[in-house]
Amino acid sequence: MPADLTQSSGMVRPVRMGAIMSPWIAYCLATPAILLLALTVIGPIIVMIALSFTNYEFGSLGIQWTGLENYRQLLDDRTFKRALWNTFAYVAMVAPASVLLGLFLAVLIDGLRHGQRFYRLVFFLPVTATVVAMAMVWKYLLHGTIGPFNLLLQSLGLPSLDIFGNRDLALAGLAAINIWSLAGFNMVLFAAGLTGVPEDIYDAAAMDGMESSLDRFLNVTLPLLGPTMLFVVVTSTITAFKVFDTVAVITRGGPRGSTDILLYTTYLEGFSYFRMGSAAAMTVVFLTIMMIFAWIQARVLDHKVHY
Amino acid sequence: MTAAVELRNISKSFGETQTLRDVSLSIRPGEFISLVGPSGCGKSTLLRILAGLAPQSSGTISIDGAEVDYLPPSARDIAMVFQSYALYPHMTVGQNIATPLRMRQLPAPARLPVIGRIWPGQSAKRARIEQTVIEAARLVEIEAMLDRKPAALSGGQRQRVALARAIVRRPRVFLMDEPLSNLDARLRVTMRAEIAALHQRLGATFIYVTHDQVEAMTMSDRVAVMMGGEIVQCAAPTELYDNPRDLRVARFVGSPEIATISSDELIAANEGFATLLPHTPVIAAFRPETVSLVPVAGHLEISATLQRVEQLGHEILVFLRLAGGARLTVRAAAANVTLPAAGQRLSVWLPRRTPMLFDADGARIFRARHGEPAHAG
């Protein structure tokens, strides 16, 4: 065997015969992408991190190195801290609910004899819909006086709710929209996980005495979906963390800052008030949190198949 | 610990297509019976109906005289071993084997995956289950692997785990659906013997599905041959070989395949057959060992073209073609046979007492000859 020959004795390592592809072809192929990568991702991120140590304001001529001043100010900034808190509260509502709803839908639909395609279509529809357009619809739907939701409540004799006008409800209202648009996505991921569960396992489970669907679900389906589950949780968390459109269109952070979330605050700081330095510092915080999630996600992907 | 199983007129349709037609079978307590047939003939379907995993379209099943048609799988006191083993990949071998006991003996809250472990008052039962699991594992020699996950086992070891999971609750009836088909040839032979030994030891009724006629013939008390959703014949292995009731059975059982020659061609090859065969066209079938390469008294000589020779060591297989195109195979002792080169003609001798005749539909013809009464099918 050639492998043994190369290992034994002091023989010259065999040179690969035949044409050797010039690496220049590869460089030529990759150059446009590398340039764009440097110009649109790597370069800007470095500049952004540098900006976060300055007091630069868009339009002003002066720029000063201020070290950690921006970060120190963030620690004292009540608006920023509230935005951070709101973002985490939002994620805490959206991620678990959309994952559980997605799982529930996937398992229920998987057990059906008829109509699987129809239900998948229906629940996936919100995923495709343009978020801004649907945010308009939701805003009208939940409108405090003329919204169909409130009219329905009233016709049932219940008091009406002005969800987006209420400090305690506005964030939950936005979360509901995100759950609505994310559940179908998670459902599809779970459905893919379920198709990986061999049919025979359920037959074996029936022979072994798992009569109720609860027994089957807890002892077979759920453990086998474990890896998918972890992955969906992380993905949903990242998605929820990046919420922007609904806030920008429906509440603009209001009422009274109750729906101020990280990206929106950063957007205002940078592109409304043009305080680039402190906006950059906020972006660094945002990016750091994203990186942590991404790191977890990569870990989860590595361990996707744990048996 | 053992039971008779009675299938009466089981039929099964998937939509328009009828997969099982009126299958009836009586299985004695403690019997090892094989269901054998080409793939797609409905063996798995029948087994799944018997297990209660799928409902039959019509017909009844009784175990020890009691009808079980409306019982769920776990209440039928049946265990099943699947072709794919169907082990729970997230459980250890021990947990896999314990599952049937856990589900039956522990109350609902105690069998919840994580929380169940702390449910009070079950320690005695748990200890007993563990003991039983170890015994079952010992029986199939995997007690050293109880803490491993199925993914860390070889195919043969997984097969043993599947067996242990079936054994552990000592059911009256075992169903096995091609349990050895995913193993390599050598392991298959070993496991064959082990399953047969297990049957001896447990004394339970075994219903064993396979598409491999050798497996069926070597292991079973009786073999039921299924074709196209029907049981064509159910008999002891030797009876099946010597006395197939149907041409399809004759062809399916025995290797190399039985040779079939139409009566016209046989008579064309040697006029002497004319008096021995009925006047209507029939098909005569010859097992390879009934054909001789040397003259035998009472045999009729025909001439054939040599196609190919297979050396098996102790014996040889000679593949021939007659002038009319029919194929014929001869099994002979390897010693001292001189054969011409491939493509040359040679003479072989066929028995005068034609062993098997089949009509155009493949049904066996039992003829009264030399004053003997016709024997009933």
Next chain:
Amino acid sequence: MNTPYRCRPAQILSHVVLLFLAFLFLFPFYVMIVTSIRSPQELFVREFRWLPQQFTGLQYYIQAVTDIPALTFLKNGVIVSGGILFVQLLTAIPCAYALAKFQFRGRDLLFAVVLFSLTVPIQAPALPLFLGLSAIGAIDTYFAAMAPFFLSVFAIFLFRQTFRSYPDEIIQAARMDGMSEWAILWTIVVPGCLPSIAAFSVFSVVAHWNDLYWPMVVIRSTELMTPPLGLAVFADSESGANYGALMAMAAILTAPLMVGFLLAQRHFIRGITMTGVK
């Protein structure tokens, strides 16, 4: 799952639950459509009616495409997401091919950078990109709306995986036939990997058609607005209380993707969830 016993009631119960949820999920779409064909007076009746009392026809739809430049928004959506996709494919495919089928110094570094960039959302480089674009006077142009997305690291990642499983023998045979690498890539490898490219295209078009953040940063003039931005700005303007027209416009701007989804469900689901199942 096979449950021959007691399966009927469970099936029916599942359908009941799912139909109820389906109703909830579809309700916003229903409200969108029904409001867009309702007469203005009805909107302020303090009672919810399932059907319009008086059919106003396509009045709001006509208003949306005449008074408000909904068609312009659609056109911009096509230009921007189409332009982005075109450049993305043009740059990512050769790079992925190089990563998949060539040995060169720096390959692993490049791939590591790609993997890192996968996790970077557009908001991270947004500030410097904005500053750079305004420095070259490109703010409020199609170019500004598209440029940050010209490189898709996700495309590189995905196509690299796809190309890696493309058989080497075919590529070598083509080399023996004297084809250039460029020709091999575009006439041999790419046609063999179309499903993957189609899925990515769906993913990319959906993402950029629906994007609000970046157009909001760089687009100012109405003639250049993409559908989400146009809709958001229109909703803010004084005619924002005109719910009929707003819903009609929402329907028009969502329609292209919805129709695409209904026509090619499999591709859409695959394309959109691709990020999730990589």
